[in-house]
Amino acid sequence: KKIRWKEISMIFQGAMNALNPVIKVGGQVAEVLMLHEGMTKEEALEVVRELFIQVGLEPGRVNAYPHQLSGGMKQRVVIAMALALRPSLVIADEPTTALDVTIQAQILDLLKKLQRRFGVSVIYITHDLAVLAEVANKVAIMYAGYIMEYGDVVSIFKEPIHPYTKGLIGSIPSISRIKKRRKLFSIPGAPPDLRQMAPGCPFAPRCPLAKDICRKEVPEPREINKQIVRCHFADELVGVPPEDIWLKILETA
Structure with a gap:
């Protein structure tokens, strides 16, 4: 528990399956901060709004349910959750699965920018060689x-x-x-x-x-x-x- 999300976090394959369909997305990200940082819900949601801005979402989306967001938006929510506690390592499991080519490029570009901004290492798990060529420094086949x-x-x-x-x-x-x-x-x-x-x-x-x-x-x-x-x-x-x-x-x- 001390390591999960705080030191090592994960971007799961298929954002729709990673989010609870009956809980607002802001609350799902806030839960990580409340459990690990001891924040109140109001404090956590304020941090989540800032996170949403950094991943390219409107702050008001904290009140949205997963079904109200597009595939790319849901993936940005999952990325915000993974970065909420500023981990040193993020494991990204097929982060662009089921997204169209344009949205894939946007998500990969976002991950690279956030990686530089937060100084985080990212392990990509993917079958897409084009993704490897775009984002990786080292590759393990x-x-x-x-x-x-x-x-x-x-x-x-x-x-x-x-x-x-x-x-x-x-x-x-x-x-x-x-x-x-x-x-x-x-x-x-x-x-x-x-x-x-x-x-x-x-x-x-x-x-x-x-x-x-x-x-x-x-x-x-x-x-x-x-x-x-x-x-x-x-x-x-x-x-x-x-x-x-x-x-x-x-x-x-």
Whole structure:
């Protein structure tokens, strides 16, 4: 309780599900301040009005119910709640899910501004590579609970090393692929059942380079070119374009 919201807070996926539909949004944010700071309801609501201004909402919205707000507005309320106690770390779980592209851009821009203003670190959990490219400094590519590759955002996008990272980057639509008349492709197979994990590298069943050692031993993370990579053959993959790794997939796509 001492850590939750005060040191580490969270922006939940799907703002509508994170807000109580029968309680005014101002009261929901104020509750955090009342519980942790011992404020009266009137004092807390005054702070909430200031928070709403900072996240781009009118102060009068404290009296609104969730159903009276748009998706973007509800997400701003959740952001205000996450920042109410000035935590040092905010975990943002798919913060732009179910929002249209224009509102997504506004929310991401708001988060970046608030991050600088409050000096807070933000961990983004997302499947959207475009979001990563827009907001991240460091990126951890995860698969089946393992960090497969970790590094700065520029290196991950320009010089991915792990086959899974190369597959993700290679599946992004691009003008160059259109010019070369290459079809979009996807990584074959499906993620493993985490309740019945096979031995070895979790990505081995879907990896085009998998060998016997991959099916027997989980690779240890290694540092290569300032990136941390979990692959038995990482040294051989440095500088290899995604298309070369996934050539057979591209040819049959």
